[in-house]
Amino acid sequence: MIGMGLKDGLLSESLAHDRRVAEAKRLVLEAMAEHQSRLVGVKPADERLKASYEQAIQKFNRLRGGALYYPYLGSGFGKGALVELADGSVKYDFITGIGVHCWGHGHPEMVAAALEAALSGTIMQGNLQQDVRSAALVQTLVEAAQEGGSRLEHCVLTTSGAMANENALKILMQKRWPASRVLAFEGCFAGRTLALSQITDKPGYRVGLPTTVAVDYVPFFDAQRPGESTQRALAALRRHVERYPGAHAAMCFELVQGEGGYHVGDRAFFVALMEELRTRRVPIMIDEVQTFGRTTRLFAFQHFGLGPYVDVVTIGKLSQVCATLFTDEMTPQPGLISQTFTGGTAGIQAARVIVEGLLRRGYFGPQGKIAQLHGHFAGRLQAIGERHPGVLSGPFGLGAMVAFTPFDGTPETAKRVAQALFEAGVIGFTAGAHPARVRFLIPVGAVTTEDIDAVCAIVEKTLVEMKGQGGPSGWC
Ligand SMILES: Cc1ncc(COP(=O)(O)O)c(C=O)c1O
Incomplete structure (x- = not known):
């Protein structure tokens, strides 16, 4: 039973081990693999589906009250780094729902996790009634967070990165009451709730909103x-x-x-600030919603060797379900932190498979799979820049976060390049503003060096074509 020391003999266990369930799972995975074998690479849209797809996109835009960034409607099918859209096109997904689908599309382990979650009897988990999966995940996260000397002892699950950060802020503010200001880095992104849109250093994201939290900004590492x-x-x-x-x-x-443009910090820089904060008794919160699982360690604070300094840490995206971890001193008073939903059962089941997979299968360390994938991808991008001066600078980022600055690095150029890559079959996204970058959050658990080579071939062709059109000055 899911690692909590509970005894066998439960009906849930006998269902999980029922041979019909095992056979059904085997059949689903077999059918999936068979269909996936027909998905072999990037493909343009099916002519017969184009018109209805365009209509579906327009209708969706209307219903949601705003246009999608990309004309993207997934069909619900994919294989590894490849995803099928509802117009029949196939693209490389190198942004993975902005860092969520780290095992790619249709990974047998994720399908199995969802099937196992389907047997749990409820779609959602919540604070009042959680099952053993939630308890096991919390235990896994706390144990992993303690490696490297952190004092983190507690973990509450939640539904989004923003909620994990809101919970963190509430914990910190309650502990430090009546202190109500927050320090943050220039260019940071923390989420879009009323409080977090004050911290997120992007004035455009708080237009029309009241000032809920006073924020003092500190410049980031250069x-x-x-x-x-x-x-x-x-x-x-x-x-x-x-x-x-x-x-x-x-x-x-x-x-x-992350959103700020894939600027990588530095241990000595962080230690200098954290020592100062400690002296002045200001607690340290680390937002790992984007970095969790993407550096050379499970937590980026471990990568930078900052364990002893952290008071509160938040995670999200790749972890499927989000969480706020905190030290015993930071324990909130009853009633401060609660929610109806902590997450979907399938997400919670998958989270543990992902975290255990990352920890046990050679992803981390200076020579781990993530570092190797980064090296391969960064090397290919650098070579493109050398072959075609002016098309890109970089690469930038760390681990499974990779970016380049296209052409002149204006936000308009980065957007244009991201859109052109989408058309050509590679899904990335933009980040930052001065300069603006095209970034990738690769599916670490599924991507191969062949996928990276195929993506880089598309990136190169696209950038060379855009240069041939005169570059940014020729597009207007
Ligand atoms: C560093 C960071 N914090 C918080 C968030 C907010 O997470 P969510 O979009 O899940 O609310 C994000 C999302 O991009 C992020 O990158």
Whole structure:
């Protein structure tokens, strides 16, 4: 039974081991693999489906009250890094729902997890009634988080990265009451709730919203000027805490800025800030909603060796279900943190398969699968830049977060390149603004070096064609 030391002999166990269930699972996986064998590479839309697909997209845009970023409607079928759209086209999914589908599409382990979850009797799990899967996942996450010397002891599950961050903020503010200000990095992204849109450093995302939380920004690490940027950040931090003595409930850290443009931080930089925060008794919150499972360790704070400093950590995306982890000192008062849903049962089941898979199958470490995939992808992108000067700079990022700056790096150019790649069969996304980048969140549990080579061939062809049209100055 799912790792909680519970005894066998339960009806749930006898159902799970019923030979008809095992046979049904085997048949589903066999059928899936058979159909997947016909999915072999990028494919254009089926002419017969084009018109109805376009209509379906228009209708969806209307119903949701705004246009989709891409004309993307998945058919619900895929294989590894390849995904089939409802117009019959097949594309490389190198953004994976912005970091969610880390095992790719139609992975047998994910299908099996969903089938097992289907036997659980309920679609959703919640705070009042959770089953053994939730308890097992929480145990796995806390044990993994303690490696590397963190004092994290508790973990509450939730439905989104934003809710994990909201819960973190509430925990920190309650603990530090009446401190109500927050420190954060310039260019950070924390989510889009009323509170988090104040922290997210993107004025466009808070147009028309009331000011709910006062935020003081500190400049992020600059890899070109490590020492200088550390001094600049420390000076800003000191200015803020001295201007508002005792008023800061926490500083939020994003160790690799995701939406902000794949800027990678640095241990010495973080340690300098964290030591200062400790001296001034300001708690440290790490937002790992995008970085979780993507560096050389399960948690990016472990990659950067920051375990002893962390008070509260949030995770999301790749973990399928989101979570807020915290030290014993940070334990909130009863009633502060609760929700009807903590997550879908299938997501919770899959989360444990993913986390255990990442931890036990050689993904981490300086030579682990993630580092190797990064090296391969980054090497191919760099070679494109060398073969075709001016089409891209970079690559940037860390581990399973990879990006490049296309052409002049304006947001319009990055968007145009992302859209052109989509048309050509590669789904990426943009990040950052000055410069803006095209980024990829690769499906680490499914992607192969052959997939990366195929994607890079499309990237190269697309960029060369766009250069042939005169580059950004020729497009307007
Ligand atoms: C660092 C970070 N924090 C928080 C969030 C918000 O997560 P969600 O979109 O699941 O609410 C994101 C989403 O992109 C993120 O990248």
